[in-house]
Amino acid sequence: MAGPLVFITGASSGIGQALARRYHQAGWRLALAARRTGEIQAWAAQQGLDSASYAVYGADVADIDSIVAAGRRCLDEQGVPDVVIANAGISIGVDTACREDLDVIARTYATNNVGLAATFHPFLAAMTARRSGTLVGIASVAGIRGLPGHGAYCASKAAVISYCECLRGELRPASVKVVTISPGYVDTPLTRQNRYGMPFRLPAEVFADRAFRAIERGSSYRVIPWQMGVVAKLLRMLPNALYDRLLAGRPRKHRQGQ
Template sequence: MGLYRVRAGDGVVWITGASAGIGKALALQMARQGYEVVATARSADKLEALAAESAGMAGTIHARPCDVTDRDAMAEAVADIEATHGPIRLAVFNAGNYWPASGARLEIDNFAKTYEINLFGVLNGLVPVVERMKDHGRGQLVLVASVSGYSGLPAASAYGASKAAINNMAESLKFDFDLMNIRIQVVNPGFIDTPLTEKNDFEMPALMPVDKAVEQMIKGIEGGGFEITFPRRFTYLLKLLRMLPHPVYFALMKRATGWDRKNLKTGKAPDEAG
């Protein structure tokens, strides 16, 4: 008998970071496909609007405001969801944020707030929900990371490190979770057209519409493989690059990103000055 895989009608799907971007689109699509979804984010108004959008769908969305950085509130949310709606069969830890980190202007607060949301925001929900899944004898966990966790990228020392930690943590936890019939998966997207990527002021190769990204996520969640990554024409290229010797990797990445021409004082390449 294989590891547990969620199906519509089997219990509750809990999604964090569900008020915008991938989280919102995922909640809506899963509701369309008949799942009962509990959506979590800080904004109660946005969540209520999201829940209203699910009216008439095969499934439904329930709003449950909560801040992923509040450890006690996350534990209370898990208990409340199960008491109100039933057992959490699938938890998707999607909440995250990105702040560029410049090596010329390092700020500890930048790293701290990134880890607090992207890493500890996952752990604050993961720990209490795993205890519930252990008691139920089954469950499925999806941790949303990023291809920036594969290798170091310019301006992503804080964000990339937080996502690399998620990948490593998921790999390590899989050994024990398999024994408990708890499936764990990690999602490593490339550039997805969301409010988060709108912050970027550089060209984003293979930028993917959020609805297409969500289709790939659900396909991967229901398929059950450990890693879900898309668009593969971009993410598999990054997988290949991380296998290269460091001198080759750094040379190629500097050229691809323009960092071989960048001036740290101006933040521009010589031909962009003016």
């Protein structure tokens, strides 16, 4: 099939699946990567996708060789993507006093940070040679200010924001764009486990449509929904003492096994 190609990680559920649906609706070919390939195949069959319009690649973004191999297979089988979306990520509460949570922190960084860089890696040379393409990092509003009990996730998403900003400057001379999308609360299986209020929560399909349009425009950085961007900026401006009091007693994200 003709048409532009998008490569999406974490495409078996949640935001990744919603983005795949939105790009398919716009006539794009899909390269979908995830550990749970069976769920992607079942979803594609349910959506009635033409087998020529998509390909599925089994990969674990926390394993560098695994996700790099998936990217290279995409290059060989479908060509150079026009857009690469590093969406796969995990979010687990941590307590640094617990030894087992140090392993959770390491796994979070391996997935959310190293995995993001490894997702981009296979495509950089080809995009640079072609002098076009867009790399998209899915960050989070949680990366703008730290939340008690969310140390691994907040730190990893702050790193996504900084890393993508660095990469944007590096690739500008090659005309390759880097877009950072920071979701607020999006209704997915992941966020449904949260035990605290989630203001301005969006259905995944609404988020995907807004993200699609931001990526099409080549926005360097976008918070979705915009209201959460305003909230985050206000929280960033608060003095530490006031911010700490404001969050005192706030319910924390579930730790592993809870």
